[in-house]
Amino acid sequence: MAALDRPVAKPRPVYLNLFAIRQPLPAIVSILHRISGALLFLIGIPLLLWVVQRALASPDAWAQMRTALGHPVAKLTLLVLAWAYFHHFLAGIRHLVMDLHIGMDLPAARRSGAFVLVLAVVLTLAVAVKLW
């Protein structure tokens, strides 16, 4: 098609303000995948190594570690990390399934996205019940 035949372009916004655009559900799942991954990197990995180290050091160190993790701030941190792990895990599985070209159309992607969001929260609530 020659350039002159193109229909006149509709006026479009000239900037992309992420906070002014209503994000579709798969986009929310995607940004949470990134945020949860960052949390797991920043807090999850060092905390995991510390916990395993303390847990293997001695019965006393084990008990001290359990006491430290019983602190309300520690419990809240564990809960946030539990959510991050569940969300990242489930959203990752969703990606792997999509890599196999399953569930690629928009309605299916919306359904699986909602499933990931909800299941991660449900599993986190189960951990919350266990922690408190």
Next chain:
Amino acid sequence: MTRNRIVVGAHYGWRDWLVQRISAVVMALYTLLILGLLLWFGGLDYDAWKATFASEPFRLATFVFMLSLLWHAWVGVRNIAMDYIKPVSLRLTFEVAVIALLVGYTGWTIQVLWGGI
């Protein structure tokens, strides 16, 4: 052509993409293993924990999990850096710091797994 290459890019291959996915599968399998152990022991106490880690195959599996985790973290953090940190000097500095941290975590992992033997 080569002049347009980005020093701090993803190196134009699908290797990182593949590493991200393979390491994800390894971690998912290890997660299932841990879940199975938790169900088997019906929770965690010091003795069960210690006995589990006394097994050399379990230690090796844990090491493979940790290497997958750290390599997976590298791919993810580098992707984030490529999106938000634009100046090459800043991004390179950040990436070097992350690599140093991840290598340090690898050393810590080895110490935790085999340091007590």
